[in-house]
Amino acid sequence: MDIWNNIVLGFSVAVTPFNLFLAFVGVFLGTVIGVLPGIGPMTGIALLIPITFGLPPNSAIILMAGIYYGAMYGGSTTSILVNAPGESSSVVTCIDGFEMAKKGRAGPALAAAAIGSFIAGTFATIMLMILGPAIAQFALNFGPPEYFALMFAGLTVVTSLAGRSLVKALLATTIGLAISTIGIDLQSGVSRYTFGNLEMLDGLEFLVVAIGLFALSEVLANLADMRQAVMERLSIKGGLWLTKEDWKRAIPAFIRGTLSGFFVGGLAGAGAAVASFVSYGIEKSTGKHKEELGHGAIEGVAGPEAANNAAAGGAMIHLLCLGIPGSGTTAIMLGALLMLGLQPGPLLFQQQPDFVWGLIASMYIGNVMLLVLNLPLVGMWVKILDIPLYLLVLFIILFSFLGVYTVNNSVQDLLLMVGFGIIGYILRRLDIPAAPIILAMVLGDLMEQALRQSLIISDGSLGIFVTRPISLILLILAAISITNPYWGQLGAFFRRIFGQKTAA
Amino acid sequence: MKRVLLFVVVLLSLVLSACGGAPASSYPEQPIEIIAPANPGGGWDTLARTIQVSLETEKMVSQPLSVTNKPGGGGGVGLAYMAAQKGTDYTLVVYSPPLVINNINGTFEGKSYKDLTPLAKLITDYQIIVVKADSPYQTLEDLLNAMRADPKAIKFAGVSSPGSMDHVAFAKIAKAAGIDPKQLEYIAFAGGGEATTALLGGNVTFLSTGIGESVAQLEAGTIRALAITAPERLTSDLLKDVPTVKESGYDVTYEIWRGVFGPADLSPEAKAYWEATLKKMVESPTWKAQLEKLNWRDAYSPSEEFTTFLGQETETYRALLTELGFAK
Numbered sequence: 150m151d152i153w154n155n156i157v158l159g160f161s162v163a164v165t166p167f168n169l170f171l172a173f174v175g176v177f178l179g180t181v182i183g184v185l186p187g188i189g190p191m192t193g194i195a196l197l198i199p200i201t202f203g204l205p206p207n208s209a210i211i212l213m214a215g216i217y218y219g220a221m222y223g224g225s226t227t228s229i230l231v232n233a234p235g236e237s238s239s240v241v242t243c244i245d246g247f248e249m250a251k252k253g254r255a256g257p258a259l260a261a262a263a264i265g266s267f268i269a270g271t272f273a274t275i276m277l278m279i280l281g282p283a284i285a286q287f288a289l290n291f292g293p294p295e296y297f298a299l300m301f302a303g304l305t306v307v308t309s310l311a312g313r314s315l316v317k318a319l320l321a322t323t324i325g326l327a328i329s330t331i332g333i334d335l336q337s338g339v340s341r342y343t344f345g346n347l348e349m350l351d352g353l354e355f356l357v358v359a360i361g362l363f364a365l366s367e368v369l370a371n372l373a374d375m376r377q378a379v380m381e382r383l384s385i386k387g388g389l390w391l392t393k394e395d396w397k398r399a400i401p402a403f404i405r406g407t408l409s410g411f412f413v414g415g416l417a418g419a420g421a422a423v424a425s426f427v428s429y430g431i432e433k434s435t436g437k438h439k440e441e442l443g444h445g446a447i448e449g450v451a452g453p454e455a456a457n458n459a460a461a462g463g464a465m466i467h468l469l470c471l472g473i474p475g476s477g478t479t480a481i482m483l484g485a486l487l488m489l490g491l492q493p494g495p496l497l498f499q500q501q502p503d504f505v506w507g508l509i510a511s512m513y514i515g516n517v518m519l520l521v522l523n524l525p526l527v528g529m530w531v532k533i534l535d536i537p538l539y540l541l542v543l544f545i546i547l548f549s550f551l552g553v554y555t556v557n558n559s560v561q562d563l564l565l566m567v568g569f570g571i572i573g574y575i576l577r578r579l580d581i582p583a584a585p586i587i588l589a590m591v592l593g594d595l596m597e598q599a600l601r602q603s604l605i606i607s608d609g610s611l612g613i614f615v616t617r618p619i620s621l622i623l624l625i626l627a628a629i630s631i632t633n634p635y636w637g638q639l640g641a642f643f644r645r646i647f648g649q650k651t652a653a
Numbered sequence: 654m655k656r657v658l659l660f661v662v663v664l665l666s667l668v669l670s671a672c673g674g675a676p677a678s679s680y681p682e683q684p685i686e687i688i689a690p691a692n693p694g695g696g697w698d699t700l701a702r703t704i705q706v707s708l709e710t711e712k713m714v715s716q717p718l719s720v721t722n723k724p725g726g727g728g729g730v731g732l733a734y735m736a737a738q739k740g741t742d743y744t745l746v747v748y749s750p751p752l753v754i755n756n757i758n759g760t761f762e763g764k765s766y767k768d769l770t771p772l773a774k775l776i777t778d779y780q781i782i783v784v785k786a787d788s789p790y791q792t793l794e795d796l797l798n799a800m801r802a803d804p805k806a807i808k809f810a811g812v813s814s815p816g817s818m819d820h821v822a823f824a825k826i827a828k829a830a831g832i833d834p835k836q837l838e839y840i841a842f843a844g845g846g847e848a849t850t851a852l853l854g855g856n857v858t859f860l861s862t863g864i865g866e867s868v869a870q871l872e873a874g875t876i877r878a879l880a881i882t883a884p885e886r887l888t889s890d891l892l893k894d895v896p897t898v899k900e901s902g903y904d905v906t907y908e909i910w911r912g913v914f915g916p917a918d919l920s921p922e923a924k925a926y927w928e929a930t931l932k933k934m935v936e937s938p939t940w941k942a943q944l945e946k947l948n949w950r951d952a953y954s955p956s957e958e959f960t961t962f963l964g965q966e967t968e969t970y971r972a973l974l975t976e977l978g979f980a981k
Contacts, residue, residue, distance in 0.1 A: 292856035293840075333727065335841045338758060338814035338979065345762065347733050350726035558721065559730075595843075602840045606808055606856055 155506045156278075162507030163514055168211050171204075172515045175212040179219015180522060183239075184226045206486065207504055211511040213482050214465065218270055218512070221421060221458045222519045225262035229255055229450065232367060238421035238457035240363070240584050241429045245442060245449025257391050258450050261399050263523040264391075265455035269407040270516040273462020276411060277469070278509050293602035294613050298623035299413075300423075300596040305631040308585050317581045325589025328353055329597070336601045348561050357562045358590055360549045361569025362576070362583040368542050369574040395447050398438060402451035405431055410456025411463050421457040421464070426588060428456035430630060462512075469505060680926050681716045681743065688746040690731025692724045696865075699947065700747045700775070700911050707940040713930055727755045732764050738916040742923035745772070749911045753966045754817050757974050759981030766963045769914035770924060773931040774959045776944065777952035778863045778909040780822040780882040781895070785852055786875055788859075793880040793901045796859060797830045804836035810848040810857040812866065814841050816979030821970070822882060822907040823861040824977055829903040834977055852876065863909050864892070865948055882907035887950075910952060910966075912959055928956050 162168065204212070224239035229246035242262065249258040291299070308318045331342045332352030343349035391399060409431055410424040432452045433442050442449050468479040553566045573583055607613035615621050689701035698720070705718045723731040728751055738744040746769065756765035782793060790796045800807045811819025820841075824834035840857060842848035845866035852860045853875055860867070860876075864887075870876045871891055878895040881887065884906050886897060898905045913931060915924065934940050935953045944951060954962065974980040 290854055292851055292854040333760070333814065335814055335843060338760075338816050340760070347726040347729040347762075350729060350760065351724065558723065559725075598841075598843065602842070602851070602856075605838060605840050608805065 155502060156510065158503060159506030159508075159510030162207055162503050163211065163510035168208055168507070168511060169514065171208050171212045172215050172511045173518055175215020176219035176222075176515045176519045176522065179216040179221075180223035180519065182216060183220035183223020207507045210482070210486065210504070210508050211515075213485060214508060214512060215515050217465075217479075217482070218266075218458060218461050218515065219519060221270075221454075221461045222263060222266045222523055224457070225266070225450070225454050226259060229258045229262065238425050238460070239454075240359075240422065240587060241425045241453045242450055244429070245444075245446050248443070248445030249447065249450065252445050254445065257395050257447065260391055260524065261395065261447055261451045262454040263520060265399070265403045265406060265451045266458040266523075267516055267520045268403050269410060269455035269457075269459035270462060270519070271513065272407050273411055273459045273465075274509060274512040274516065277462055277466050277512075280466075290619065292617075293599045293606060294617050294620045295623070297596055297599035297603055298614060298620035298627070300592045300599065302623045302627040302630065304585075304589060304592055304596070305627040308631065314580075317579075318585055321576070321581050321583065321585040322589045325586040326593040328358065328586070328590045329593025332594075335598055336605075346561075348559060352594065353565065353590070354553070354562055355587075355590065357553050357566045358569050359587050360553055361566040362573035362586060364545050364549045365566065365570025366573025366577055366583070368545050369570060370577055371542060373574075391447075399447050399451040402432060402448040403455045405435075406452035406455030407459045409452075410459030413456070413460065413463075421460040422588065423592070424456040424460035424463075425453035426584075428452040434630070465508075465512075469508075680920075680922050681714065683743045684717045684719065685714065686744050687718060687720045688731050688734060688744060689720055689722050690724065690728040690734075690746060690748065692722060696749065696863075696911065697728070697747050698722060703940075703943045703947070704745075704747070704775075704913065704934070707934055707937060707943060708930070710939040711934065711937045713933060713937070727751055727760050729755065729761050729764070732761060732768065735914070735916050736764065736768055739768075740918040741916055742920050744916055745927070746914050747911060748914060749909055750818055750966065750970075751813075753963065753970050754821070754974070757967070757971050757981070758816055758979045765967070766914070768917050770917060770919040770956075771959045771963060772913045772915055772924070772927045772956055773935075774910050774912040774952055774954045774962065775931070775935060776911050776949045778865050778911075778949065779887075780819070780861060780907045780909065781864045781867055782823070782826075782859055782861055782879045782881075783852070783867050783871070783876045784859045784879060785855065786877050788877065790859070790879065793826075793896070793898065796879060797827070797832065800827070800832050800837075801830075804832060805838055807859070808838045808840055808857045810840050810842055810851050810860045810862075812842055812845050812848050812862055815839055816974055816977055818863075818909060819861045821973055821977070825907055825973060826880075826882075826898055826903060826905050828973075828976070829905045834973075849876070868948055889948075908952075910962075924956070 163172070221238065225242050225246065228239040228242040229250050232243050232247040246258045246262070249255065304322060308322050329352065331349060333340045333343075333350050340350055406428040409428050410421075413424045413427050429442075429449060429452060432446075432448045433439055438446050438448060464479045468483055549566065550563060553562050554560075576583060576586075603613050604611075613620075614624060687701045687705055689695075689698040691697045701720045705720050708714045708718055723734050725731075726733075728748060731746055732752075735744065735746050748766070748769075752766050755761045756763075782796070784790050784796070790799065796807070809823060811817075811823075813819045820837075820839045823839075824837060827834050827837055840851070842851060845862060848857075848860055848862065849867070849870055851857050853870075859879070864881065867876065867878070868891065871878060878892070880898045880901060881892065881895050882898050882905065884897065884899065886893060886895070886900075898907075913927070915927060919927075932953070932955065935951060941951075943949075971980060
């Protein structure tokens with residue numbers, strides 16, 4: 150099929166006034182959902198499913214996709230401005246984004262996030278168009294051992310990036326892994342650590358733990374410090390736009406983030422959160438200014454923000470080409486499409502060209518809309534800083550409770566969230582990083598399943614992880630990433646031991 | 654946000670239903686809530702919403718209908734919620750075989766379909782046994798022979814825990830074929846997508862799952878169906894050439910039914926109302942169009958019959974799960 154005919158067909162679907170309107174509504178809502186800490190794209194789309202019933206499938210997917218990648222844009226905003234990630238995929242953006250904001254460079258950070266998102270979103274859309282089917286084919290080579298190796302690599306990267314202290318980072322990872330074992334075990338059907346509580350059978354909700362550990366503990370920390378002073382007022386010095394130096398540093402990070410995000414999120418279906426962590430790991434190990442990472446380096450915003458948008462696009466490839474959702478959000482979209490009578494899968498491109506190409510065209514348009522919506526309005530987002538602390542705290546609390554309650558309509562979840570808020574506050578005071586807890590919790594369950602599936606396949610032999618090339622390569626990468634940041638520490642440790650010996 | 658949304662929806666529906674004019678019967682006098690005991694997007698949620706849409710489009714119920722998701726515990730959270738509605742008349746819930754299975758394996762802590770009022774069985778899906786398109790196994794018998802030779806060499810995937818539908822369905826076939834069901838090497842995956850990927854990547858030999866999960870890949874020709882567990886062949890173009898397990902010489906069928914329930918101690922008036930309304934619904938053009946769209950098969954049976962059926966299901970599953978070691 151002629152690609153130009155397809156593009157023309159796509160735009161003829163996407164530029165009808167109604168679909169343009171829906172794309173705008175989608176990206177606008179997506180940005181808002183992204184900005185609000187409690188409400189993620191999953192919740193947002195799930196809430197909108199009833200509304201899409203009356204729409205033709207084309208329009209429904211344009212709306213849902215708009216929310217999805219819109220949230221990837223918006224998620225960065227609160228990470229940078231209030232150190233409370235709007236989405237799990239923006240957790241890592243907090244590290245350098247908030248540091249930049251502290252230094253009065255919130256404007257460039259937000260601009261870098263928006264531009265990175267635009268570049269990555271557009272790139273992913275082009276890739277979806279030309280590479281979709283081929284990429285889906287390669288992803289099929291990933292069996293349980295490869296998935297295990299991939300997630301293992303993802304976890305080690307986080308642990309390595311989180312720590313000034315190896316012990317504290319590993320402790321956090323272990324807590325996360327322990328949390329992930331709560332609930333019915335898929336491979337045996339046995340319920341673990343549920344204490345007979347029905348609501349615990351599916352494990353702890355990710356959002357409950359994430360909002361507790363990040364948003365609520367932030368609130369608690371702010372309240373605790375209030376008597377000393379108001380929360381650090383982040384005033385904006387300098388422009389809102391990137392400087393020449395910023396551009397020079399951000400552009401390579403955009404490119405690295407886009408590529409790694411697209412391959413990790415798209416190929417492996419590891420999701421936007423992992424993609425952003427992987428990108429941060431890359432910046433930390435290869436960037437020219439790696440020593441600045443963690444102290445407000447623009448690469449730490451540009452890379453991960455590009456990566457999570459590229460991953461969102463990659464997840465769409467999974468959804469459309471294979472009918473296999475590559476992320477939680479696309480899983481919900483798959484459900485919604487089935488309800489609309491569409492079966493995503495390898496045949497979709499042939500049977501429903503107007504649907505697929507209409508969506509692709511709308512993604513181009515939506516990305517432009519988002520850039521326009523986010524860049525000139527960066528100033529507006531920055532104004533959030535002028536909101537008095539008590540209001541901001543109230544808003545965080547409000548949206549935390551709202552977001553958590555809407556997931557399961559469960560009061561128990563609210564209590565758990567408060568519990569994790571307190572735990573998060575204690576961890577903060579002990580200087581134990583929270584990010585590894587979250588990722589270990591998300592990946593732990595999948596990783597355990599993949600490990601045990603692999604072992605059933607191999608009749609119990611661990612050799613399966615090193616005899617399969619993709620898995621072996623990933624495990625080697627994991628080994629490098631976990632040892633690399635600690636060589637210095639290990640060296641110091643041994644020196645201390647030997648030093649003490651000689652002293653004694 | 655959801656509350657507000659719900660409020661708006663309820664308000665709108667109130668206005669709309671007021672315009673439509675209400676029938677004379679006194680029941681229902683309040684809005685009706687349909688519980689989907691799982692997250693949005695899954696089978697239970699889809700059924701709950703399809704019922705809602707059909708009843709509203711056909712204007713069969715004078716009160717507004719809303720769907721609420723109560724996910725968790727394999728449906729257990731929904732069941733606990735329904736227990737709290739005992740004796741009331743305005744909450745419905747949808748379930749399928751896990752309602753029976755999770756009672757036997759202890760997940761529901763003693764609760765069962767007897768804590769609900771079965772109103773109607775609505776639809777059914779069957780189990781399908783699929784292999785990769787280039788698999789050496791051409792028939793179910795080929796596969797069973799290989800398993801007889803070395804049961805450990807054949808791994809199969811499904812989308813539910815061991816001891817739940819995908820596992821039990823094949824265990825039933827294996828047992829009839831003289832293979833010890835305890836010898837089966839079953840690998841559970843969290844979703845149909847993951848399981849299909851494992852099959853296409855050659856990590857498992859075959860996949861036992863609901864027909865609905867496999868339609869896209871069957872159409873694409875990447876996987877091949879060896880057998881279905883329906884009592885007779887299906888009529889759709891895609892599946893008409895797939896033999897039943899019975900044709901292979903084993904008297905085994907396996908049905909993934911889905912039905913609607915009210916809370917325990919539903920008033921006779923409400924029960925009669927829903928029996929009549931659901932019967933009318935399954936004959937309506939909207940419902941039929943939805944079935945077509947979702948590739949579902951009508952399997953309507955009324956309250957009495959459905960209740961008897963659930964009793965039989967419990968017996969069958971108890972025997973199978975006891976043999977497999979999953980009964981509590």
